[in-house]
Amino acid sequence: xxxxxxxxxxxxxxxxxxxxxxxxxxxxxxxxxxxxxxxxxxxxxxxxxxxxxxxxxxxxxxxxxxxxxxxxxxxxxxxxxxxxxxxxxxxxxxxxxxxxxxxxxxxxxxxxxxxxxxxxxxxxxxxxxxxxxxxxxxxxxxxxxxxxxxxxxxxxxxxxxxxxxxxxxxxxxxxxxxxxxxxxxxxxxxxxxxxxxxxxxxxxxxxxxxxxxxxxxxxxxxxxxxxxxxxxxxxxxxxxxxxxxxxxxxxxxxxx
Ligand SMILES: O=C(O)CCC(=O)C(=O)O
Numbered sequence: 001x002x003x004x005x006x007x008x009x010x011x012x013x014x015x016x017x018x019x020x021x022x023x024x025x026x027x028x029x030x031x032x033x034x035x036x037x038x039x040x041x042x043x044x045x046x047x048x049x050x051x052x053x054x055x056x057x058x059x060x061x062x063x064x065x066x067x068x069x070x071x072x073x074x075x076x077x078x079x080x081x082x083x084x085x086x087x088x089x090x091x092x093x094x095x096x097x098x099x100x101x102x103x104x105x106x107x108x109x110x111x112x113x114x115x116x117x118x119x120x121x122x123x124x125x126x127x128x129x130x131x132x133x134x135x136x137x138x139x140x141x142x143x144x145x146x147x148x149x150x151x152x153x154x155x156x157x158x159x160x161x162x163x164x165x166x167x168x169x170x171x172x173x174x175x176x177x178x179x180x181x182x183x184x185x186x187x188x189x190x191x192x193x194x195x196x197x198x199x200x201x202x203x204x205x206x207x208x209x210x211x212x213x214x215x216x217x218x219x220x221x222x223x224x225x226x227x228x229x230x231x232x233x234x235x236x237x238x239x240x241x242x243x244x245x246x247x248x249x250x251x252x253x254x255x256x
Contacts, residue, residue: 004034004074006190007083010090018091022154023185023195029083029135030190034074039137039214041072042103053109062110065103068216069256075101076256079218084133084192085240088220091194092129095223095242097249099123099130099235106145106213111205113145115174119219120158120197122173124228125235128158130197130221136187137214144213145206147193148182154196175200223249 006028010018018024030038046065053062069076079085079101088096100123104114119132140146161173177200185193195201206213223244226232234246238253 004031004037005029005078005082006031006034007086010087015090018194018196021151022199023149023151023193025185025187026083026087026133026192026194028188028190029192030078032190034078035137035190038072038074038078038216041074042068042137042214042216045071046103046105050105053107059112062112063104063106063114065105067101068103069098069101075216078135078216080238080240080256084131084135084194084218085220087194088131089241091131092220092222093242095244096220096240097223097225097235097237097244098218098240099125099221099225099237100217100219102217104134104215104217106203106206108144108206108208108210108212111207113204114202116177116200116202117173117175118153118159118198118200119195121161121175123235124158125197125221125225126228126232127222127225128197130219130225131194132197132199133192133194133218133220134187135192135216135218136189137216138189138212139187140213140215141186142184142204143206144208144211145203146187146213147185147201147203149185149195149199149201150177150181151183153177153200154198156200157198159198159200177202
Protein backbone atom coordinates (compact mmCIF):
# COMPACT_ATOMS: atom_id res chain seq x y z
CA UNK A 1 0.00 0.00 0.00
CA UNK A 2 3.03 2.26 0.31
CA UNK A 3 2.39 3.94 -3.04
CA UNK A 4 -1.37 4.31 -2.42
CA UNK A 5 -1.76 5.52 1.18
CA UNK A 6 0.01 8.49 2.79
CA UNK A 7 0.65 8.11 6.50
CA UNK A 8 1.48 10.94 8.90
CA UNK A 9 2.07 11.12 12.62
CA UNK A 10 -0.03 13.94 14.08
CA UNK A 11 2.04 16.61 15.80
CA UNK A 12 1.24 18.00 19.24
CA UNK A 13 0.02 21.15 17.49
CA UNK A 14 -2.36 19.18 15.27
CA UNK A 15 -3.72 17.24 18.25
CA UNK A 16 -4.27 20.47 20.17
CA UNK A 17 -6.02 21.98 17.14
CA UNK A 18 -8.35 18.98 16.93
CA UNK A 19 -9.22 19.03 20.61
CA UNK A 20 -9.77 22.79 20.59
CA UNK A 21 -11.74 23.09 17.34
CA UNK A 22 -13.32 19.66 16.92
CA UNK A 23 -11.91 19.06 13.44
CA UNK A 24 -8.61 18.70 11.59
CA UNK A 25 -7.50 18.40 8.01
CA UNK A 26 -5.10 15.46 7.65
CA UNK A 27 -4.04 16.65 4.21
CA UNK A 28 -3.46 13.97 1.58
CA UNK A 29 -4.01 10.45 2.87
CA UNK A 30 -4.21 8.93 -0.61
CA UNK A 31 -1.75 9.34 -3.46
CA UNK A 32 -3.14 10.21 -6.89
CA UNK A 33 -2.88 6.54 -7.82
CA UNK A 34 -4.61 5.62 -4.55
CA UNK A 35 -7.50 7.97 -5.36
CA UNK A 36 -7.80 6.49 -8.83
CA UNK A 37 -7.90 2.88 -7.67
CA UNK A 38 -10.19 3.60 -4.73
CA UNK A 39 -12.57 5.57 -6.95
CA UNK A 40 -12.58 2.83 -9.61
CA UNK A 41 -13.51 0.18 -7.05
CA UNK A 42 -16.05 2.43 -5.35
CA UNK A 43 -17.72 3.32 -8.65
CA UNK A 44 -18.03 -0.35 -9.62
CA UNK A 45 -19.91 -0.94 -6.36
CA UNK A 46 -21.93 2.28 -6.72
CA UNK A 47 -22.97 1.53 -10.29
CA UNK A 48 -23.95 -2.03 -9.42
CA UNK A 49 -26.44 -0.76 -6.81
CA UNK A 50 -27.12 2.95 -7.41
CA UNK A 51 -25.99 4.73 -10.57
CA UNK A 52 -27.03 8.25 -11.50
CA UNK A 53 -29.14 10.55 -9.33
CA UNK A 54 -32.86 9.96 -9.67
CA UNK A 55 -35.72 12.18 -8.46
CA UNK A 56 -37.67 8.99 -7.79
CA UNK A 57 -35.24 7.73 -5.16
CA UNK A 58 -35.22 8.68 -1.51
CA UNK A 59 -32.55 10.92 -0.01
CA UNK A 60 -30.77 7.86 1.41
CA UNK A 61 -30.98 5.87 -1.81
CA UNK A 62 -29.39 8.73 -3.72
CA UNK A 63 -26.72 9.57 -1.18
CA UNK A 64 -25.40 6.54 0.70
CA UNK A 65 -23.85 3.16 -0.03
CA UNK A 66 -23.20 1.52 3.32
CA UNK A 67 -20.56 -1.10 4.20
CA UNK A 68 -18.49 -0.16 1.21
CA UNK A 69 -15.56 -2.06 2.78
CA UNK A 70 -17.45 -5.28 1.95
CA UNK A 71 -17.59 -4.30 -1.70
CA UNK A 72 -14.27 -2.62 -2.49
CA UNK A 73 -11.05 -4.32 -1.23
CA UNK A 74 -9.00 -1.14 -1.32
CA UNK A 75 -11.58 0.66 0.80
CA UNK A 76 -11.37 -2.24 3.24
CA UNK A 77 -7.58 -1.85 3.47
CA UNK A 78 -7.85 1.94 3.81
CA UNK A 79 -10.55 1.62 6.50
CA UNK A 80 -8.83 -1.17 8.44
CA UNK A 81 -5.16 -0.21 8.18
CA UNK A 82 -4.91 3.20 6.58
CA UNK A 83 -3.74 6.62 7.74
CA UNK A 84 -7.08 7.62 9.27
CA UNK A 85 -7.09 4.55 11.53
CA UNK A 86 -3.57 5.49 12.65
CA UNK A 87 -4.64 9.08 13.36
CA UNK A 88 -7.65 7.75 15.32
CA UNK A 89 -5.29 5.85 17.63
CA UNK A 90 -3.52 9.09 18.45
CA UNK A 91 -6.81 10.79 19.29
CA UNK A 92 -9.00 8.06 20.79
CA UNK A 93 -6.41 5.69 22.24
CA UNK A 94 -4.87 2.29 21.51
CA UNK A 95 -8.15 0.32 21.21
CA UNK A 96 -10.01 1.15 18.02
CA UNK A 97 -12.87 -0.34 16.03
CA UNK A 98 -14.38 0.69 12.74
CA UNK A 99 -17.87 2.08 13.34
CA UNK A 100 -19.02 2.90 9.78
CA UNK A 101 -17.80 2.85 6.21
CA UNK A 102 -19.94 4.26 3.44
CA UNK A 103 -19.88 6.24 0.26
CA UNK A 104 -21.63 9.57 0.66
CA UNK A 105 -22.08 10.69 -2.91
CA UNK A 106 -23.97 13.60 -4.40
CA UNK A 107 -24.07 12.78 -8.05
CA UNK A 108 -24.80 15.72 -10.33
CA UNK A 109 -28.48 16.62 -10.12
CA UNK A 110 -28.60 15.85 -6.41
CA UNK A 111 -29.23 19.27 -4.89
CA UNK A 112 -30.45 17.94 -1.56
CA UNK A 113 -28.46 19.07 1.47
CA UNK A 114 -27.30 17.04 4.44
CA UNK A 115 -28.96 19.10 7.20
CA UNK A 116 -27.09 20.39 10.26
CA UNK A 117 -26.31 17.59 12.69
CA UNK A 118 -23.82 15.91 14.97
CA UNK A 119 -22.83 12.41 13.89
CA UNK A 120 -23.57 11.29 17.42
CA UNK A 121 -27.13 12.49 16.72
CA UNK A 122 -27.65 9.70 14.17
CA UNK A 123 -25.95 7.03 16.21
CA UNK A 124 -25.02 8.03 19.73
CA UNK A 125 -21.88 6.18 20.78
CA UNK A 126 -20.39 6.30 24.28
CA UNK A 127 -17.57 7.18 24.97
CA UNK A 128 -18.09 10.49 23.21
CA UNK A 129 -14.84 10.57 21.33
CA UNK A 130 -15.60 8.81 18.06
CA UNK A 131 -14.22 10.35 14.90
CA UNK A 132 -15.76 10.85 11.49
CA UNK A 133 -13.54 11.13 8.45
CA UNK A 134 -14.39 12.37 4.98
CA UNK A 135 -11.93 11.54 2.22
CA UNK A 136 -12.45 13.41 -1.04
CA UNK A 137 -12.34 11.20 -4.12
CA UNK A 138 -12.45 14.28 -6.35
CA UNK A 139 -12.28 18.05 -5.96
CA UNK A 140 -14.93 19.13 -3.48
CA UNK A 141 -15.92 22.77 -3.11
CA UNK A 142 -18.89 25.00 -2.40
CA UNK A 143 -20.28 24.48 -5.88
CA UNK A 144 -20.58 20.69 -5.66
CA UNK A 145 -21.44 20.53 -1.96
CA UNK A 146 -18.44 20.51 0.37
CA UNK A 147 -18.88 20.15 4.08
CA UNK A 148 -19.44 23.18 6.31
CA UNK A 149 -18.85 22.97 10.02
CA UNK A 150 -18.90 25.08 13.14
CA UNK A 151 -15.51 25.20 14.76
CA UNK A 152 -15.60 24.47 18.48
CA UNK A 153 -19.21 23.23 18.40
CA UNK A 154 -18.14 19.86 19.84
CA UNK A 155 -17.88 21.70 23.15
CA UNK A 156 -21.69 21.93 23.19
CA UNK A 157 -21.81 18.20 23.96
CA UNK A 158 -24.64 15.91 22.90
CA UNK A 159 -27.53 18.08 21.66
CA UNK A 160 -30.94 16.45 22.13
CA UNK A 161 -32.99 16.08 18.96
CA UNK A 162 -36.13 18.18 18.82
CA UNK A 163 -38.00 15.20 17.46
CA UNK A 164 -36.87 11.71 18.40
CA UNK A 165 -38.31 10.40 15.14
CA UNK A 166 -35.36 12.12 13.47
CA UNK A 167 -33.34 9.22 14.78
CA UNK A 168 -34.99 6.74 12.47
CA UNK A 169 -32.84 6.09 9.46
CA UNK A 170 -35.49 7.37 7.11
CA UNK A 171 -35.45 10.96 8.31
CA UNK A 172 -32.57 13.37 8.05
CA UNK A 173 -31.72 15.51 11.04
CA UNK A 174 -31.81 19.27 10.44
CA UNK A 175 -30.87 21.32 13.50
CA UNK A 176 -31.11 25.07 13.78
CA UNK A 177 -27.69 26.68 14.07
CA UNK A 178 -26.13 30.10 13.59
CA UNK A 179 -25.05 29.66 9.95
CA UNK A 180 -22.88 32.78 10.06
CA UNK A 181 -20.39 30.69 12.05
CA UNK A 182 -20.13 27.95 9.41
CA UNK A 183 -16.75 27.40 7.75
CA UNK A 184 -16.63 25.73 4.31
CA UNK A 185 -14.17 22.83 4.04
CA UNK A 186 -13.15 22.44 0.39
CA UNK A 187 -10.94 19.43 -0.28
CA UNK A 188 -8.62 18.24 -3.03
CA UNK A 189 -8.76 14.64 -4.25
CA UNK A 190 -7.14 12.34 -1.69
CA UNK A 191 -7.43 14.76 1.23
CA UNK A 192 -9.10 13.74 4.47
CA UNK A 193 -10.96 15.85 7.01
CA UNK A 194 -11.68 14.42 10.45
CA UNK A 195 -14.11 15.74 13.04
CA UNK A 196 -15.47 14.96 16.48
CA UNK A 197 -18.77 13.13 16.99
CA UNK A 198 -20.29 16.33 18.46
CA UNK A 199 -19.06 18.76 15.79
CA UNK A 200 -22.01 20.39 14.03
CA UNK A 201 -21.80 20.03 10.26
CA UNK A 202 -23.85 20.41 7.11
CA UNK A 203 -23.35 20.21 3.38
CA UNK A 204 -25.42 21.77 0.72
CA UNK A 205 -26.53 20.02 -2.43
CA UNK A 206 -24.46 19.60 -5.54
CA UNK A 207 -25.22 22.61 -7.74
CA UNK A 208 -22.51 21.89 -10.28
CA UNK A 209 -23.89 21.00 -13.68
CA UNK A 210 -20.79 19.11 -14.71
CA UNK A 211 -19.29 17.48 -11.62
CA UNK A 212 -20.24 14.81 -9.12
CA UNK A 213 -19.28 15.04 -5.44
CA UNK A 214 -17.86 11.75 -4.27
CA UNK A 215 -16.63 11.22 -0.73
CA UNK A 216 -15.66 8.20 1.35
CA UNK A 217 -17.12 8.47 4.86
CA UNK A 218 -15.62 6.42 7.70
CA UNK A 219 -16.17 6.48 11.43
CA UNK A 220 -13.87 5.16 14.16
CA UNK A 221 -14.66 4.55 17.81
CA UNK A 222 -13.13 3.27 21.00
CA UNK A 223 -13.22 -0.53 20.75
CA UNK A 224 -15.52 -0.68 23.80
CA UNK A 225 -17.94 2.00 22.53
CA UNK A 226 -21.61 1.20 23.07
CA UNK A 227 -24.79 2.34 21.34
CA UNK A 228 -26.67 4.58 23.75
CA UNK A 229 -29.83 4.39 21.60
CA UNK A 230 -29.72 0.58 21.65
CA UNK A 231 -29.76 -0.24 25.32
CA UNK A 232 -26.00 0.22 25.65
CA UNK A 233 -25.15 -2.74 23.43
CA UNK A 234 -21.65 -2.69 21.98
CA UNK A 235 -21.42 -1.17 18.51
CA UNK A 236 -20.41 -4.01 16.23
CA UNK A 237 -17.47 -2.97 14.16
CA UNK A 238 -14.24 -4.70 13.33
CA UNK A 239 -11.54 -4.50 15.97
CA UNK A 240 -8.72 -2.64 14.24
CA UNK A 241 -6.21 -1.97 17.00
CA UNK A 242 -5.62 -3.09 20.57
CA UNK A 243 -8.27 -5.10 22.38
CA UNK A 244 -11.87 -4.95 23.61
CA UNK A 245 -13.82 -6.31 26.54
CA UNK A 246 -16.58 -7.50 24.18
CA UNK A 247 -16.14 -10.96 22.56
CA UNK A 248 -18.75 -10.12 19.92
CA UNK A 249 -16.65 -7.16 18.78
CA UNK A 250 -13.47 -9.25 18.74
CA UNK A 251 -15.22 -11.76 16.49
CA UNK A 252 -17.05 -9.26 14.28
CA UNK A 253 -15.75 -9.33 10.67
CA UNK A 254 -12.59 -11.03 11.98
CA UNK A 255 -12.51 -13.09 8.80
CA UNK A 256 -12.56 -10.08 6.44
O1 LIG B 1 -21.20 13.93 2.72
C1 LIG B 1 -21.51 15.00 3.25
O2 LIG B 1 -21.49 16.06 2.67
C2 LIG B 1 -21.94 15.06 4.67
C3 LIG B 1 -22.11 13.71 5.22
C4 LIG B 1 -22.55 13.79 6.60
O3 LIG B 1 -22.70 14.82 7.17
C5 LIG B 1 -22.83 12.59 7.32
O4 LIG B 1 -23.01 11.54 6.67
O5 LIG B 1 -22.86 12.63 8.55
